[in-house]
Amino acid sequence: xxxxxxxxxxxxxxxxxxxxxxxxxxxxxxxxxxxxxxxxxxxxxxxxxxxxxxxxxxxxxxxxxxxxxxxxxxxxxxxxxxxxxxxxxxxxxxxxxxxxxxxxxxxxxxxxxxxxxxxxxxxxxxxxxxxxxxxxxxxxxxxxxxxxx
Amino acid sequence: xxxxxxxxxxxxxxxxxxxxxxxxxxxxxxxxxxxxxxxxxxxxxxxxxxxxxxxxxxxxxxxxxxxxxxxxxxxxxxxxxxxxxxxxxxxxxxxxxxxxxxxxxxxxxxxxxxxxxxxxxxxxxxxxxxxxxxxxxxxxxxxxxxxxxxxxxxxxxxxxxxxxxxxxxxxxxxxxxxxxxxxxxxxxxxxxxxxxxxxxxxxxxxxxxxxxxxxxxxxxxxxxxxxxxxxxxxxxxxxxxxxxxxxxxxxxxxxxxxxxxxxxxxxxxxxxxxxxxxxxxxxxxxxxxxxxxxxxxxxxxxxxxxxxxxxxxxxxxxxxxxxxxxxxxxxxxxxxxxxxxxxxxxxxxxxxxxxxxxxxxxxxxxxxxxxxxxxxxxxxxxxxxxxxxxxxxxxxxxxxxxxxxxxxxxxxxxxxxxxxxxxxxxxxxxxxxxxxxxxxxxxxxxxxxxxxxxxxxxxxxxxxxxxxxxxxxxxxxxxxxxxxxxxxxxxxxxxxxxxxxxxxxxxxxxxxxxxxxxxxxxxxxxxxxxxxxxxxxxxxxxxxxxxxxxxxxxxxxxxxxxxxxxxxxxxxxxxxxxxxxxxxxxxxxxxxxxxxxxxxxxxxxxxxxxxxxxxxxxxxxxxxxxxxxxxxxxxxxxxxxxxxx
Numbered sequence: 001x002x003x004x005x006x007x008x009x010x011x012x013x014x015x016x017x018x019x020x021x022x023x024x025x026x027x028x029x030x031x032x033x034x035x036x037x038x039x040x041x042x043x044x045x046x047x048x049x050x051x052x053x054x055x056x057x058x059x060x061x062x063x064x065x066x067x068x069x070x071x072x073x074x075x076x077x078x079x080x081x082x083x084x085x086x087x088x089x090x091x092x093x094x095x096x097x098x099x100x101x102x103x104x105x106x107x108x109x110x111x112x113x114x115x116x117x118x119x120x121x122x123x124x125x126x127x128x129x130x131x132x133x134x135x136x137x138x139x140x141x142x143x144x145x146x147x148x149x
Numbered sequence: 150x151x152x153x154x155x156x157x158x159x160x161x162x163x164x165x166x167x168x169x170x171x172x173x174x175x176x177x178x179x180x181x182x183x184x185x186x187x188x189x190x191x192x193x194x195x196x197x198x199x200x201x202x203x204x205x206x207x208x209x210x211x212x213x214x215x216x217x218x219x220x221x222x223x224x225x226x227x228x229x230x231x232x233x234x235x236x237x238x239x240x241x242x243x244x245x246x247x248x249x250x251x252x253x254x255x256x257x258x259x260x261x262x263x264x265x266x267x268x269x270x271x272x273x274x275x276x277x278x279x280x281x282x283x284x285x286x287x288x289x290x291x292x293x294x295x296x297x298x299x300x301x302x303x304x305x306x307x308x309x310x311x312x313x314x315x316x317x318x319x320x321x322x323x324x325x326x327x328x329x330x331x332x333x334x335x336x337x338x339x340x341x342x343x344x345x346x347x348x349x350x351x352x353x354x355x356x357x358x359x360x361x362x363x364x365x366x367x368x369x370x371x372x373x374x375x376x377x378x379x380x381x382x383x384x385x386x387x388x389x390x391x392x393x394x395x396x397x398x399x400x401x402x403x404x405x406x407x408x409x410x411x412x413x414x415x416x417x418x419x420x421x422x423x424x425x426x427x428x429x430x431x432x433x434x435x436x437x438x439x440x441x442x443x444x445x446x447x448x449x450x451x452x453x454x455x456x457x458x459x460x461x462x463x464x465x466x467x468x469x470x471x472x473x474x475x476x477x478x479x480x481x482x483x484x485x486x487x488x489x490x491x492x493x494x495x496x497x498x499x500x501x502x503x504x505x506x507x508x509x510x511x512x513x514x515x516x517x518x519x520x521x522x523x524x525x526x527x528x529x530x531x532x533x534x535x536x537x538x539x540x541x542x543x544x545x546x547x548x549x550x551x552x553x554x555x556x557x558x559x560x561x562x563x564x565x566x567x568x569x570x571x572x573x574x575x576x577x578x579x580x581x582x583x584x585x586x587x588x589x590x591x592x593x594x595x596x597x598x599x600x601x602x603x604x605x606x607x608x609x610x611x612x613x614x615x616x617x618x619x620x621x622x623x624x625x626x627x628x629x630x631x632x633x634x635x636x637x638x639x640x641x642x643x644x645x646x647x648x649x650x651x652x653x654x655x656x657x658x659x660x661x662x663x664x665x666x667x668x669x670x671x672x673x674x675x676x677x678x679x680x681x682x683x684x685x686x687x688x689x690x691x692x693x694x695x696x697x698x699x700x701x702x703x704x705x706x707x708x709x710x711x712x713x714x715x716x717x718x719x720x721x722x723x724x725x726x727x728x729x730x731x732x733x734x735x736x737x738x739x740x741x742x743x744x745x746x747x748x749x750x751x752x753x754x755x756x757x758x759x760x761x762x763x764x765x766x767x768x769x770x771x772x773x774x775x776x777x778x779x780x781x782x783x784x785x786x787x788x789x790x791x792x793x794x
Contacts, residue, residue, distance in 0.1 A: 114356070
């Protein structure tokens with residue numbers, strides 16, 4: 001229908017849509033939360049398995065499962081990096097689209113006009129927020145004994 | 150929903166001829182056949198609301214009986230077994246049969262109206278979702294009324310739910326009923342998601358969509374992801390009980406904690422699924438009474454989604470007392486605390502909207518504004534239990550019961566009651582009585598706080614949950630009596646609401662299309678809406694199509710001139726992000742197929758519970774036949790090519 005449609009929108013919602021690739025936008029919005037979620041699920045498994053396999057508890061990690069600790073730290077670092085990369089992409093997208101609609105940035109926060117910069121703002125806040133949340137997950141690793149509980 | 154053809158739709162203005170043509174096309178049959186075959190989202194939405202409200206009343210009666218039992222020590226109104234079934238059925242009813250379906254009802258009714266379209270994307274699936282919901286509710290209540298209701302709490306922990314400890318049919322009814330209900334929720338969720346993505350009015354890009362779209366969409370994406378977990382858990386439990394498998398049987402190396410993981414992976418996102426659409430009611434309706442747009446709309450929409458994202462990572466906080474390792478729990482504790490951030494954004498947005506607005510205090514406004522207070526109380530107690538050491542002290546006490554009621558009544562029932570006062574005029578054409586409404590509000594608000602605020606203390610004083618009675622020297626007598634009195638005050642308030650609905654439906658003041666001077670599309674059409682909703686598909690240029698002049702916006706939505714789409718039962722398909730016109734969608738006619746399919750499913754599940762193979766076979770045959778009729782490709786919908794050119 002597109003080519004023949006007589007209806008043209010008087011006020012297109014995303015005049016700067018071409019400035020933001022869909023893949024980039026998806027990465028900026030999804031990567032941060034996804035990295036955090038992977039860390040929560042995989043982190044729980046890696047932290048628990050050496051001390052609490054099945055129904056038994058051990059005061060020290062089982063021999064042969066010591067690799068889980070460096071794996072956990074490596075996973076955390078990777079997740080932080082992914083979220084940080086998303087933050088950089090989101091920042092670039094936001095810079096490219098912030099003039100999508102007339103008005104100051106506060107207008108965006110209040111009204112959300114301009115679909116592309118609206119999404120770029122989401123990417124910015126999600127990736128920043130989940131980057132910090134993922135980084136904070138380091139605290140229990142450092143503070144808690146490995147097999148406590 | 151099928152693509153109709155490649156023609157360009159005509160633009161036009163409203164005329165009596167157009168309205169007549171559309172009425173002919175969209176008006177369904179009357180009588181019993183019409184009742185069973187309708188796919189109109191408005192009728193289905195109202196059925197959802199009425200059915201869910203009926204379950205709310207049943208759950209409320211169950212609560213009142215429990216409160217009579219607990220009003221004083223050593224009471225013998227109920228036996229321990231009866232009490233077990235009653236509190237479990239109360240939880241099941243309120244959480245599964247009321248809290249989510251009532252929101253589906255409102256969203257079913259309202260979505261096509263707020264989105265500027267003529268129906269949901271899959272109207273037949275919509276009907277199927279309702280019929281299966283009704284069938285599962287009846288199925289579960291047949292169990293309860295025959296003494297086979299759930300008796301192990303709504304969360305149904307193993308090993309108590311296994312056959313050795315629970316030999317009756319109670320758990321079989323619950324397991325199969327929940328699998329059935331899961332089917333309804335899943336197909337309904339798919340329908341909501343496609344409707345949100347493909348049928349918004351042209352120009353309604355995602356940043357111009359009402360908050361109700363964000364709330365319901367987020368909830369349904371979550372449902373689609375997590376409902377299979379609980380359906381699987383209940384199915385595995387049924388296999389353990391009936392076929393001797395050992396998924397949860399610790400004696401055969403099964404894992405009791407597997408049940409808790411599967412249940413709460415579903416259960417906690419479900420909590421958000423039953424509050425986020427209700428919070429969206431507040432976000433959309435509160436600004437109407439404040440006479441200004443919602444403060445910080447993009448942040449509130451973002452917070453809605455963020456709440457659900459974080460909600461996927463908090464399920465273990467229901468399992469802090471199960472002996473999981475501290476390091477593992479720390480992740481979930483942190484996530485449970487972090488969820489305060491997006492919730493607070495919404496709270497502060499509502500407060501700022503009231504602060505910067507010119508509030509008009511109506512009954513609906515009072516219900517919405519009081520949600521803020523109750524949300525904060527429920528949020529603070531939730532924040533407390535997110536901390537592992539505090540949770541160890543409070544778990545399984547009445548403190549947690551108080552917390553969950555502040556969340557579920559405060560952020561579900563109160564917004565729903567506000568929504569009834571707000572949208573009743575749209576649904577019926579008449580306003581609810583404001584004087585009765587004030588009585589209604591104050592009785593429920595005071596009764597609720599009388600019942601549940603002292604309950605925090607009851608829990609802190611050590612009263613455990615799920616006990617059918619208590620001794621006179623425990624120090625809980627007065628607090629329990631106050632809670633019981635409060636629960637009956639709530640009941641009087643609910644009765645007043647029913648009186649108001651019946652009275653106002655008959656003789657309430659006429660509402661007109663927009664009695665509140667609201668800003669979204671549903672208020673641009675008559676009350677109640679005609680069968681086709683919009684004679685012309687509107688084109689949207691802002692988030693407040695009806696307030697553009699008031700807000701001195703530079704843009705103007707097109708409501709008087711739009712696409713006519715009167716060549717058949719049609720609506721417009723638009724693109725997911727920007728809602729650009731994409732295709733004409735042919736909508737299906739009424740059919741009894743969803744109803745017959747549900748009958749087949751009900752027969753199948755009845756056969757499974759009774760272990761009557763013939764009944765199961767009959768159910769499977771009916772189900773297959775109705776699917777064939779439903780899905781058989783039809784030439785007029787272009788599902789298959791004509792035989793000769």
